[in-house]
Amino acid sequence: MDRRKLRDFLGTKLMLVVTVAVSLLFFSIFFLLLYKSLFIFESHSLAEILFSSSWNPGFNQFGLYPIIVGTILVTGVALLIAVPISILSAVYIAEYAPKNMRRVVRPFIDVLAGVPSVVYGLCALLFLVPLVKDVIAPWFGIETTGYCILTASITLAIMVFPIIISLCVESFHAIPLSLREASLSIGATKWETVKKVIFRASAPSIISAVFLGFGRAFGETIAVNMVVGGITRTPSTLFSPGQTLASLIVSAYSDMMSSPLYESALMMVALILFVVVLLFNIFAIFILRRAKKRWNF
């Protein structure tokens, strides 16, 4: 074999090895986390872990219920805030904004997407915590330190904006102009066209974007950890402090080395996090790919 062919062969095989290794990465992560979680299942049942309400590793209690509630609340409220604002913004950018405004707003969205999560956490600390404590909570007649579910939700909502907005704008742009013309020529207003044609045509992409946003919010660790309060009790209101699965991993990091059982419990938390985000992402990507194929006019 002459040198060129040899180089070719090796080069190609090397590429193959690398590619396969990376593709299998998520399998490796899954199995490693699973393996590490098994230990805690020897002494605690899954039901006990998921539904018991006391998280006291020092006393061998690993009830995740309060943390699960906290996670659902934080993520749920975050999406409740983010989804309408993002979709309306996306509609504005794609359908209503004059060309100049579009050019100005686009970089804002891109920059927002690039801000590191620590910085989000810091700004939430500096601005949202006092805001919630001194303005929003008193308005409802509640007292709070400001480190609570609501603050974490608002922070997450802002982090999720760019994801949903850019996916929605992209999918609105993919809809051919002639489809809009078809609706407008019957005498529909622009908004009616958006409601009845654009939303319908991009429904899969919008759903997919929301799922991806959910995955992002669910898995966000640092920013939430800085403002959610870190109390592992079931939150009674949005103004109570709480804890999320992702944030728990960071909070407990230094303690977990003290016992293998604790470590195993946290690995299980990581596994739950991984699996949930994975499922949402798989679903979202799946829908998105099918929608992309459909719209290749």
Place this chain on the structure above:
Amino acid sequence: MSTERRIQIETKNLNVSFHGHDVLRNIDITIPAKKLTAIIGPSGCGKTTLLKSFNRLLEIQDDVKISGQILVDGSNILRPRLDVPDIRKKMGLLSQKPYPLPMSIRDNVAYGLRIHSNKNKGEIEKTVEHCLQEVGLWNEVKDRLHDPASRLSVGQQQRLCLARAIAVQPEVLLCDEPTSALDPISAQQIEKLLLKLKKDYTVVLVTHTLRQAKRVADYVIFLYFGMVIEQGLADEFFNNPKNPETKAYLSGEIS
């Protein structure tokens, strides 16, 4: 020549430019009511632009400048503060490629009805049936009205778009090369439909096949590089063209 020749659409010194390029220049034309007027000319000469200016569909794109007057039944539709959706309701549009809305067959036809009229469900059903009958689709789809419109063949989709357009009772039908994306049989069906419909509607047909224009047109407007070269009765136009460019186009020298 018919003695009762009412003018439905008239343009006065219409100029349209896209991104600074002039597409239409000094257009003065008249479109008579309840006749079929064909707009012909080589590709890229502004025919579609002219058509879409009649229902003010041009302005949804960026960087469009329109000046002049477009009179529909005597009143200028280009004046500001006009209810544009209302004007559009008067004009139905049939595009080159059929664009069924992403909904069922029935909902496609009912789309305009639900927006504009206060009819109840029963009346809407009746109108849907009537329109589908008018375009000859009823027998083919009556058992699957709730199927998504995208499942129809291209020819059927085009007829569906026609039914959708006439459902809101427009006065004018704007057709932009509606048969160019269809197979010969479907194309023939559409042509026959247009001939039938021109008794009740004013039809403006953009076409780039001379033979089609000869088959269906009552009046012809010849557009070349954004300007009107000649317009008039079809018979006179085809048998006795006055302009040298018209003669060149008709003889196939330019296309």
Place this chain on the structure above:
Amino acid sequence: MNKRTLEENIFKILMMISIFIVVGSLIVIIALVVINGTPAITLELLTQTSSGEFYLGAGGGGILNAILGSLLLALPATGLACVIGIAIALYLQKDFIHTWLAGFIRFSLDILWGIPSIIYGVFCFLIMIYLGMSASALVGIIALTLLEIPIITRYMDESIKLVPIGLKEGAYSLGSTKFETAVKIVPRQALPGILAGILLGLGRGIGDAASILFTAGFTNRIPSSLFDSTAALPTMIFQLSTSSLPVVRQKASATALVLLLIVFAISILSRTLSKRYTKHVIK
């Protein structure tokens, strides 16, 4: 005004409010960091390492260890991710493998993109413990590499996919092998997209905290080898912001300002370079 126009106008107002909120959020973030952080930006901050006093009040010291640490972690990680990324992206071209395998690989990469960075941190942490290593720059680099691979690979893949097939056919007809074409001709054409991806990955690597929290450790000193633990800008911000002293939080804002400036600079660089290299690209 009829009902339809009224509805449209109401929603138009809601849309404007939404855009205002989104744009306003970024403005607030920048304003907070700038206003809070600028007073603490001193030469000392940028050139000295942190010390015990640094965290306790107006004490001296700086974040040099964090700045250098971030570079020590992110640059090699991005480099590694590039090498791996381009190998994968080139291999994914139709000439080498079946489409279904390529589809599966792309799907895996999409999934890897969405994994929260803490998971990469935990994963590397577990392996680190198993191998008996301690938190160090090396492990941090590996964690960041894993984080950056999906991002960089995806951009490279998308750019390479856009290379017109006629270009490749031209190369083949001149006697080039698949491998040669892949390595010599294709990347040139895809350069703007590739650059954008690399810089995006770098930005992510410099800004991420969760993946390096457990793996790179934290220290006040400048690391002298890859096996030392190291501070980084994100972890420094995290540390400083937990303090209850406003003076220390100001330092956190200052560090955040430095981080933001770096990330923004990378982003602007990415855009300019993309534009510049697009002139080589054949449309």
